[in-house]
Amino acid sequence: AQSVAQPEDQVNVAEGNPLTVKCTYSVSGNPYLFWYVQYPNRGLQFLLKYITGDNLVKGSYGFEAEFNKSQTSFHLKKPSALVSDSALYFCAVRDRGITGGGNKLTFGTGTQLKVEL
Amino acid sequence: GAVVSQHPSRVICKSGTSVKIECRSLDFQATTMFWYRQFPKQSLMLMATSNEGSKATYEQGVEKDKFLINHASLTLSTLTVTSAHPEDSSFYICSARKPGYQETQYFGPGTRLLVL
Numbered sequence: 001a002q003s004v005a006q007p008e009d010q011v012n013v014a015e016g017n018p019l020t021v022k023c024t025y026s027v028s029g030n031p032y033l034f035w036y037v038q039y040p041n042r043g044l045q046f047l048l049k050y051i052t053g054d055n056l057v058k059g060s061y062g063f064e065a066e067f068n069k070s071q072t073s074f075h076l077k078k079p080s081a082l083v084s085d086s087a088l089y090f091c092a093v094r095d096r097g098i099t100g101g102g103n104k105l106t107f108g109t110g111t112q113l114k115v116e117l
Numbered sequence: 118g119a120v121v122s123q124h125p126s127r128v129i130c131k132s133g134t135s136v137k138i139e140c141r142s143l144d145f146q147a148t149t150m151f152w153y154r155q156f157p158k159q160s161l162m163l164m165a166t167s168n169e170g171s172k173a174t175y176e177q178g179v180e181k182d183k184f185l186i187n188h189a190s191l192t193l194s195t196l197t198v199t200s201a202h203p204e205d206s207s208f209y210i211c212s213a214r215k216p217g218y219q220e221t222q223y224f225g226p227g228t229r230l231l232v233l
Contacts, residue, residue, distance in 0.1 A: 036224070043123070043210050044161075044224040090160065104151075105222060109160045 002027040004093050006108035013081045013115055021076040021111045023065075023091030033074040034092040034105070035065055044090060050074060051096075061085070081115045088112050120144050121213050123225035130201055131233055138196045138228045140211030146191035147213035151222065152184070155208045167194045201232040 003026045013019045025031055032051055036044040048059025050067040058064045065076045074091060091108040120143040130136050140150055148169050153161040165186050166174040173186035185197040194213075198205050212224040 034221070041208075041227070041229065043121075043226040044212075046119075046221060046223060049221060104163060104166065107160045 002106045004108035006111045010112040019078050019081040021089050023074045025093040027095040029095045032094040035076050036090045038088040083115050086115045119215050119223040121223045121225040127229045129231045135199045140194045142192045142213040145215050149214045150194040151212045152196050153210045203232045206232045
């Protein structure tokens with residue numbers, strides 16, 4: 001079974017400071033990893049993904065994430081946070097070795113990011 | 118781009134009625150679509166996987182006779198909540214997997230259902 005852990009329910013950061021939203025995962029094989037962002041009463045917006053290759057992945061709105069296989073982590077980062085980044089962030093994983101009906105995304109519980117002036 | 122739309126965005130209905138929610142992939146064909154349910158301040162719960170031209174695959178604990186899914190074309194999947202009750206009130210989100218694009222899932226904006 002695959003799983004995702006987002007250990008922080010909420011992260012607070014001052015605007016202009018760097019931010020990190022943590023994610024660790026568990027899969028039996030090799031992972032596809034994703035980050036999504038959700039604004040209030042909206043669906044999820046795709047931010048970035050790791051499929052293969054360079055461990056540092058750059059995505060939308062200045063976000064990036066680093067795949068660390070030994071630590072089974074995929075933390076989301078941004079060098080300088082904006083108030084408009086305040087939202088709910090979800091990490092998700094899929095086992096690339098599973099096909100067909102079992103090939104599903106598993107989401108973490110979400111981390112609420114609050115960026116303050 | 119990869120745009121997924123949902124309609125309606127909000128719906129209020131009386132207990133016992135049925136509600137249909139549409140999910141469309143606007144600029145790509147999706148052989149696989151997914152339906153999720155999200156409770157306040159919680160993560161997404163996968164309800165079912167919808168495959169074009171075949172029966173949906175439901176997750177454990179989801180009543181397939183209550184949540185009817187039809188994926189009649191490569192761009193449209195529908196979720197019908199039959200005989201809705203107040204406990205069915207929730208935020209329903211669909212997503213579509215874009216084939217050949219490293220299989221990223223793109224999500225619709227969600228539908229807020231309130232059953233009175």
